[in-house]
Amino acid sequence: MDDNSGQDYPPSNRSARAEYGLPFVSVIVPFFGADTEQLDRCINAILAQEYPRDRLEVIVVDNNVRPVLNDRYRSSATFLSVIHELQPGSYRARNRGISIARGEVYAFTDSDCVPSKDWVLSGVRLLQETPNCGLVAGRVVLTFVNLNLPGLFEIYDLCINLRQEEFVREFHFGATANMITHSAVFEKVGRFNEEFLSGGDCEWGQRVWKMGYQQVFASDAVVYHPARSTLTALCDKARRLAGQDFVRMRGRKAGRRHFLLAELWRTVRHARIAWKRRREFGCRRILQVISVIGRVQAAKYSELVRLLRGGIPRR
Numbered sequence: 046m047d048d049n050s051g052q053d054y055p056p057s058n059r060s061a062r063a064e065y066g067l068p069f070v071s072v073i074v075p076f077f078g079a080d081t082e083q084l085d086r087c088i089n090a091i092l093a094q095e096y097p098r099d100r101l102e103v104i105v106v107d108n109n110v111r112p113v114l115n116d117r118y119r120s121s122a123t124f125l126s127v128i129h130e131l132q133p134g135s136y137r138a139r140n141r142g143i144s145i146a147r148g149e150v151y152a153f154t155d156s157d158c159v160p161s162k163d164w165v166l167s168g169v170r171l172l173q174e175t176p177n178c179g180l181v182a183g184r185v186v187l188t189f190v191n192l193n194l195p196g197l198f199e200i201y202d203l204c205i206n207l208r209q210e211e212f213v214r215e216f217h218f219g220a221t222a223n224m225i226t227h228s229a230v231f232e233k234v235g236r237f238n239e240e241f242l243s244g245g246d247c248e249w250g251q252r253v254w255k256m257g258y259q260q261v262f263a264s265d266a267v268v269y270h271p272a273r274s275t276l277t278a279l280c281d282k283a284r285r286l287a288g289q290d291f292v293r294m295r296g297r298k299a300g301r302r303h304f305l306l307a308e309l310w311r312t313v314r315h316a317r318i319a320w321k322r323r324r325e326f327g328c329r330r331i332l333q334v335i336s337v338i339g340r341v342q343a344a345k346y347s348e349l350v351r352l353l354r355g356g357i358p359r360r
Contacts, residue, residue: 068173069100070165071148071228075130075138076156077108077360081117084156091154092124096165104146105156106130106138133360136237136245139221143228143236151228153221154268158185160223161267168225168266179234179258180226180250182209182219183266190274198279199272200326201337204319206282207270210262217260218250223268230258242360243282244289276337280344281359287348288358308349312342 072091076084084105091103103125107114112129130141139153150172152165164183172181185207189195195203212218224246234252237245254260273279290308316335323331352358 067097067100068149068169069147070096070102070150070152070169071142071146072101072103072152072154072165073106073139073142073146074103074154074156075106075108075135075142076114077133077135077138079113080157081114084114086159087154087156088118088125090159090162091165093162094160094165095162096169098124101165102126102147104128104142106142108133108135108138132239134239134242135221136241136249137239140236140239143231146228149228150225151231152225153223155222155270158222158268158270161269164223164266164268165225168263171261171263171266172225172227175259175261177257177259178227178261179230179253179256180219180224180260181263181266182213182260183223183225183263183268185209185220185223186267186269187272188269189272195272196274197330197333197337198276199274200330201279201319201334201341202272204322204334205315205338206273210264212247212250213260213262216247216251217254218247219260219262221246222270223266225263225266226253240292242288242358243285244293247289248293276340279337279341283341283345284348284359287345287352291349291352291358308342308346312338315342 074087088103088105094101101124105114105118105125105127107127107129110131114127118125118127126145128141128145130138143151150169152168154160168181168183172178175181187199187203187207189199207220207222209219209223212220230253234249234256237249241248250260273282315338319331319334319338326334348359
């Protein structure tokens with residue numbers, strides 16, 4: 046793979062900032078799987094940002110065992126690097142991107158996301174305006190197969206997942222589907238914990254919070270993300286999150302019973318979150334969503350039991 050290390054950028058990030066008033070930004074996108082069409086949409090949206098092109102680079106980290114991107118983006122080589130990270134894990138891939146990033150600011154999104162045209166500019170402005178800012182968590186807008194009529198599993202995803210404003214306010218992190226921060230924060234706090242195959246953004250964000258940094262939600266810094274539209278996709282995500290919780294549990298003193306009871310409480314909490322949207326979707330539909338919550342949590346609970354019996358977290 047070509048990491049395009051000889052690209053022409055402004056002589057230094059500091060001089061670029063002095064001349065233009067905006068920091069140099071590295072956008073880091075991990076990629077796993079074979080859906081290059083989704084990745085194309087993501088990359089095209091980043092390259093179309095309303096942000097000075099000579100103060101923006103894109104780093105795509107191919108995290109497949111065998112790289113699949115090859116020379117796919119060579120025509121954009123002035124602005125885009127494609128590198129390979131053999132070891133599995135999106136946080137390992139993000140750390141690999143950080144290792145070659147040139148920016149004063151890092152912007153993270155996922156390969157199945159499509160950022161709005163002012164995503165970088167809106168996020169950077171709020172990052173600069175917020176004193177001692179550790180991270181900006183932008184809004185994630187879910188899209189549906191049928192634009193005007195989301196399906197049952199898409200409604201579940203809308204109710205339960207990627208609630209960025211709540212993540213910042215209650216849990217002190219921002220999902221890396223849409224997160225922007227200073228490179229200096231990583232220098233002080235450290236990089237993502239590569240032991241996590243899911244949820245490493247939560248662990249990292251909470252480290253940032255504990256070190257006294259401010260965290261803010263940016264409603265104007267938007268990326269679009271397709272909602273999961275099948276029960277299989279929702280259960281797969283739940284199993285990955287079980288792996289995150291399992292890794293966290295190993296570092297805590299709380300017993301297994303306490304841990305599993307916490308999962309049961311999470312089921313109740315998710316049901317309450319969904320019920321609050323009954324006026325939007327109707328009581329009957331939300332009761333169906335609550336049924337899905339039970340099925341998804343059962344999949345996660347079963348995965349936790351498997352892990353506690355010696356299993357390995359899934360990717």
